[in-house]
Amino acid sequence: MxxxxxxxxxxxxxxxxxxxxxxxxxxxxxxxxxxxxxxxxxxxxxxxxxxxxxxxxxxxxxxxxxxxxxxxxxxxxxxxxxxxxxxxxxxxxxxxxxxxxxxxxxxxxxxxxxxxxxxxxxxxxxxxxxxxxILAEEVRKATADILQRERETIVRLARAAEFRDPETGAHIQRMARYSALIAEHLSQPGSFVSDLLLAAPMHDVGKLGIPDHILLKTGALSPDEREIMKRHTTIGYDILKDSASRVVQLGASIALSHHEKFDGTGYPNRLSGRDIPLEGRIVAVADVFDAISSSRPYKQAWPIEKAVDLLLDGRGRHFDPDCVDVFLDNLDDVIAIRDECADD
Incomplete structure (x- = not known):
């Protein structure tokens, strides 16, 4: 003493x-x-x-x-x-x-x-x-363990949807990182950026509820089949919505809103403009860009230039202009993520 x-x-x-x-x-x-x-x-x-x-x-x-x-x-x-x-x-x-x-x-x-x-x-x-x-340190360790288990569950849930869809695990990594990149350059809080990185891969979890003959169909969908496919947004929302986890709740919002369009012609609720949750507007850009710029068993990858043209063409109609602008302003980082998380 x-x-x-x-x-x-x-x-x-x-x-x-x-x-x-x-x-x-x-x-x-x-x-x-x-x-x-x-x-x-x-x-x-x-x-x-x-x-x-x-x-x-x-x-x-x-x-x-x-x-x-x-x-x-x-x-x-x-x-x-x-x-x-x-x-x-x-x-x-x-x-x-x-x-x-x-x-x-x-x-x-x-x-x-x-x-x-x-x-x-x-x-x-x-x-x-x-x-x-000592108690604070034990609480910190326990909280970190809970968060790690939560993240593991989220990843496994996203992969469960992935196994039913002819997309790759690299796709959900890329689109999640694209989403975080957009959010960061929109000056969103760090907590939102990190949550979005975890939640974005759950965007298509509702495809677990879509019949195989529709989900795996290689040809064009009929009008009735297309309506059934659209239900994956509400199915995903219903799967995730009641979670106590902040990240899973964010995933529920993304699942429901990532097919809405800025001009109000999207689905399932035909929301428009800023009525679409920001996370849905962000993931829409990230998901579409990666889908068209990646190879699938049923299609070839579009060149980056063509994918960029599609985003520019859909700016203000399909996509939030702000999200498109920050995405394209940081295209070098986007390409670096694409190369780092290649399908092979």
Whole structure:
């Protein structure tokens, strides 16, 4: 236990140092110069400060005020030693942050138990603080474990839909990263960007509810089949909507809205403009770009230039203009993601 003793009288310092030394585990640090004592107290975390009231230059009241700017009352106890028995002095010392008082001349029978009691309180505070830190760390670890399990479940859910669809795992990686790129350059909060990166792969989870003869059909869909295929948006929403997870709730919104069009001609709810959730507008750009610029068993990949032309043609009609603009402004990063997450 580190104890700072500040008194301009060397004899008093020596006496208090000897008395403090009787306390088990106590290490006294004595200062005849109040300014030097203050500097040590501000640069360190003492377990107890014993300070004289009447000192030249920096008196005990000002000393306490300066210490309390660095060490709150509940953390570091301060014991003031004074020959002044006036109540006003004590009231002022208490208001500035003193915890207890000793009156000169020092009585060792009073000094020892007061120091002992204050150090015991300090030990209890440190123990409580350490326990709180340990508990906070355990909570952090448990929360991280829960988040990791949540992410694993989300990835597995997205892959379950992927196994029923002739798209690749690389597709959901690319479109998720494209989505995060767009969100970041739209100046969205970091939490939204990271959540979107996890939620975007769930955009087509509703395809789990689409019959194979429609989902895997290589030819053109009939009008009735097309209407059934469109249901994957509402099916995905119904699968995800009641989750307590913020990321899964975001996935539900994406599943429902990523086929809406900016001009109101999309599905399932024919929303338009800013009525379409931002996450749906973002994923629409990312998903379509990756779908047309990637090879599938039933089609060849479009050249990047042609895919860019499609986005420009659909700007303001199919796609949110802002999303298209930031996507194309960062096309070098898009191509880097495409190359890094290639299908092979």
């Amino acid at each position: 580190q104890i700072a003793i500040i008194d301009d009288m060397p004899l008093n310092l020596l006496l208090m140092e000897k008395l403090v030394a009787h306390e088990a585990g106590a290490i006294p640090h004595t200062f005849v110069d109040a300014s030097e004592g203050l500097k040590w107290c501000l640069d360190n975390e003492p377990d107890l400060i014993i300070v004289d009231y009447m000192m030249p230059g920096l008196d005990g009241l000002e000393f306490i005020s300066r210490v309390r700017e660095r060490h709150p009352r509940e953390e570091v106890p301060i014991l003031m030693v004074t020959a002044n028995s006036e109540r006003t002095t004590r009231y002022e010392a208490l208001s500035r942050g003193a915890n207890d008082f000793l009156t000169k001349p020092i009585d060792k029978h009073e000094f020892a138990p007061r120091v002992h009691n204050m150090l015991k309180l300090r030990q209890a505070h440190k123990l409580t603080r350490d326990r709180a830190d």
